[in-house]
Amino acid sequence: MxxxxxxxxxxxxxxxxxxxxxxxxxxxxxxxxxxxxxxxxxxxxxxxxxxxxxxxxxxxxxxxxxxxxxxxxxxxxxxxxxxxxxxxxxxxxxxxxxxxxxxxxxxxxxxxxxxxxxxxxxxxxxxxxxxxxxxxxxxxxxxxxxxxxxxxxxxxxSYSEFSQFLHDFHEEYAIEGFRRADKNGTGFISILDFQEIMSSIKSHLLTSQVQSHLIEAAQISQGGGSRVSFPYFIAFNSLLNNMELAKRIYLNVTNGHRTQEVSKEEFMHSAQAMSQMTPLEVDILFHLCDVLHQTGRIVYNDLYAIAPEQYFKQITNRLAEIHAVSSPEDRGVLIQILESTYRFSLGSIAGAVGATAVYPIDLVKTRMQNQRTGSFIGELMYRNSIDCFKKVIRHEGIFGLYRGLVPQLMGVAPEKAIKLTVNDFVRDKLMSKNGNIPLWGEVLSGGCAGASQVIFTNPLEIVKIRLQVAGEIAGGAKVRAWTVVKDLGFFGLYKGAKACWLRDIPFSAIYFPGYAHAKEKFADENGYNSPFSLFAAGLIAGVPAAGLCTPADVIKTRLQVVARAGQTTYSGLLDAARKIYKEEGFSAFWKGSVARVFRSSPQFGVTLVTYELLQRYLYVDFGGTRPTGSEVKQVSHLGDVKKPNPDHIGGYSVSLPIFSGIETKFGLCLPKFSVPQS
The missing domain is CATH 1.10.238 (Recoverin; domain 1)
Known part of the structure; x- marks a missing residue:
């Protein structure tokens, strides 16, 4: 050996x-x-x-x-x-x-x-x-x-001595750059030289925001002059090297709160108490934040905007991903229950936000789907979705658009929560040890999520629909949610459940894989998704999911609404499908499809972006997975690969951030491409 x-x-x-x-x-x-x-x-x-x-x-x-x-x-x-x-x-x-x-x-x-x-x-x-x-x-x-x-x-x-040399070398390189620019030994360099040195030697410590405002920040700090002093240069570099310390100082001031605004005086007091940052470094920090946001005060996100994610954070994230996908059985049952409860809570909030945002469209969709032709004599109440929207406001007021919202929120919170939680849970279980999930696994996860939600969806839908159509009867008695529940009874609340399954299982089986792939496509070169890209992914994935499942939604609506005099009644799913086709034709199955797409797509877009942002900013590490594209990841020249090779196992699981760390930690960027010979 x-x-x-x-x-x-x-x-x-x-x-x-x-x-x-x-x-x-x-x-x-x-x-x-x-x-x-x-x-x-x-x-x-x-x-x-x-x-x-x-x-x-x-x-x-x-x-x-x-x-x-x-x-x-x-x-x-x-x-x-x-x-x-x-x-x-x-x-x-x-x-x-x-x-x-x-x-x-x-x-x-x-x-x-x-x-x-x-x-x-x-x-x-x-x-x-x-x-x-x-x-x-x-x-x-x-x-x-x-x-x-x-x-x-x-x-x-030796190795131990060389590690210290590397640690000090890059700082010395910056000073060497200053010396070269300060040819006359005045202790000053031009602002343009400062920008050149920082962009060349310290680019790995600069976010794009800071890099684009270097000159402006230096001019403010130097009293509007065109030169940068050596003390300012050293303090600027020291600040960039110690941004994690700045974050700790901020959290010390705010007792851990990340949204509280902090003044320069408050920050300075804490910095001096910790004896770690000089007054000049604090000045530079606030000048940078003021250039970026012009508020005179800072919040935690300002510090995050200044400091890119460093090598060690990449390692931590990668280890968390490895732990989550390679050994979920190592986590106890209690931890997994807590994780599901955490996701359920965030899903409830996200579901309520999404439902409220699009509820008026949902009401219009329901009334359009319930409008019969062929069995009811008389003029159609609504010509189209826009006409329906106008008439609801005219006859029922603006609050008429929110008729049935309260029971909707009472049900939609657990409904969306269990849907999102089950989808995440099944995806976790079907992931390979390398963190990949096949398309069939994504479809199955979505289908399971859709099936699980019906226990909440059906009672919610039947009460909501009866409240939504109640306003169509002029002078009719006011219908309340509790009255509907009492009249239906427990089993009545699950009338139309088969149609609900027929709608929700394929919807989720289409939606969640579509959302995952759209989100990946919309991610930037670093694999990061902005809130806008998350919303766009949810919006686009909702179009085919909502549109293709409209026939099942029409059948479910007809089964759950109380038929009025002269309207056809239905005994079940197949009976409803047969009678609708016979009396109203194939096009009847697509009634309200436009309103459904305009309701479901933005609703799920809002819901998913809220859910992921909540997980991003209220992240609790249970050792499981978190949404991909949730964190800004600085990717170096050597490591500009979005996903590691599935064959990177064991130590090689962190090979990319370690190889990129040679560059981002020490600035040792080797040329990527061949240089053409002259």
């Missing part, structure tokens, strides 16, 4: 259930063999291209920089023979599981000869290939470099 295999075995014994579970060896061997393209003496090997391009998928397979692939591949290729053995592949999987995996991976990038130490020559070879060095060359003869590698640069640096 060679050195790297011994390392991997030792790690298994040492870690146990620590940072991350190791992959099953048989499974890992199968994955390795799938990507290994070279065979020598009966053994398979990966090339650097196999590992970086095909397995990690972090560079374009058609146009990539060969030096970048070689350097990244050498991180795993500890023997430095140009090939990656299974033992090396397995050992690197173990290395990724260590808590300091980012530093260990970066160290192996620079340890180009594999002797466990980094020389100045190795450091210079790698750093000179980075895009940053090509743009702003670093002085490799600086006193900073000499302090680590010696004046004659002959000193070899």
């Amino acid at each position: 060679d050195r790297v295999d011994l390392l991997s075995k030792a790690f298994c014994q040492e870690q146990g259930g620590g940072f991350l579970r190791r992959a099953n060896e048989t499974q890992l061997r199968d994955i390795f063999n799938r990507y290994a393209s070279v065979e020598q003496n009966g053994e398979k090997y990966m090339t650097a291209e196999d590992f970086v391009i095909r397995y990690l998928r972090i560079l374009d397979e058609k146009n990539y920089n060969a030096d970048t692939v070689r350097l990244l591949g050498s991180i795993v290729d500890t023997s430095k023979d140009g090939l990656i053995s299974y033992a090396e592949f397995q050992a690197f999987e173990g290395l990724l599981c260590f808590p300091d995996a980012l530093y260990k991976t970066a160290f192996q990038l620079f340890d180009t000869n594999g002797n466990g130490m980094v020389s100045f020559q190795e450091f210079a070879e790698v750093i000179q290939k980075t895009e940053l060095h090509r743009k702003i060359p670093f002085n490799l003869n600086s006193p900073f470099v000499q302090l680590y590698f010696g004046k004659d640069k002959s000193r070899l640096v």
Whole structure:
């Protein structure tokens, strides 16, 4: 057993259930063999291209920089023979599981000869290939470099020492950039130079909002001048490096509340009490927030807008995803019950918001569907949905549009809650260990959600419908919800339940997969969904779901409404379908389809965006899944892949954020694409 295999075995014994579970060896061997393209003496090997391009998928397979692939591949290729053995592949999987995996991976990038130490020559070879060095060359003869590698640069640096060097190097790089711009040694640089340095050296710490307002913020902070002082430059960088601290200071002021506005004086008092931020850093923070929002005070979201998600947050999120999809059985029954209760509560709120938003459209839809032709003599009450809307307001007032809303809200809250909860629950159970769910699983989850809601939907619908059509009878007695319930009795509340199932099961089976895929399409390049994209996904998914299920909705309405004199009565689902077709024709099954689409699509759009935003901002970690696209994820040049390869198991489950972390933590961006030769 060679050195790297011994390392991997030792790690298994040492870690146990620590940072991350190791992959099953048989499974890992199968994955390795799938990507290994070279065979020598009966053994398979990966090339650097196999590992970086095909397995990690972090560079374009058609146009990539060969030096970048070689350097990244050498991180795993500890023997430095140009090939990656299974033992090396397995050992690197173990290395990724260590808590300091980012530093260990970066160290192996620079340890180009594999002797466990980094020389100045190795450091210079790698750093000179980075895009940053090509743009702003670093002085490799600086006193900073000499302090680590010696004046004659002959000193070899160990892993622990090199990790400290990397930590300090990027800060020194920023200072080096300032020195280069301050040619006369005045202690000032121009605002344009400041923008160039920050955009080049510190781009990984800048959100797009901050980057677009750098000059404006600097001008305000510097009293409207055209220069930036060195103290301001250092404080600005220190602030960006310590935004997590700024968030803690804010939460200390507000006692954990995230929506409370905080003044500069309140923040300053807390910052000084914690002895962690200088007054200049606080000034810069409030200047940035004022440029972005112009309120003079800050809330938690302002801090989030300034600070992008960092490497360690990406790791935390990825570990949460892994835990949720790979070992749900590890969570106790009580935890799963609490998670379902939490989702049920948020679903209730979301359902009530969605129902209220579109209730007038629902009332119009119901009255249009109940309007008979063929069996009732007389002029049609409503010519179309718009005419119905106008007449309700004219004869019943604006509140007539909300007739039956109270019982609707009493029922729609648990109805939508159980629907959303069951869909999430079944999806969780049908997810593979890699977090994927097949289309049939999405359809089945939606169907189960639709079936489960009928226990709430049918009583709700029958009471709501009878209240909605009651206003059509001029001078009729006022109908109350309790009277309808008492007249129907328990079993009467489930009249038309078969039609309700016929409508709700296919609706949800169409809607939820459609919503999931539309949401994925509308996500930005970082996989993040804005509230608008969530609403648009819900709106679009609702069109086919609501439209195609209209015939079942018409039959259900006819079964649940009390027939008036001269109107046809129905004995059941098939009888209703037969009589409607015979008396009114095929088109009758599509009555109110436009109103239904205009009601259901926005209702579910509002409901789903509310549900997901509630989970986003009121997130409680039960170890399960959360809606995808819920958090802003900063994706680096190397890691601009929306989804990890399903074959990334064990330590490789966090390989993408760790590889991107080399860039986002240390600014070591290697060129992605090949450079055309002149």
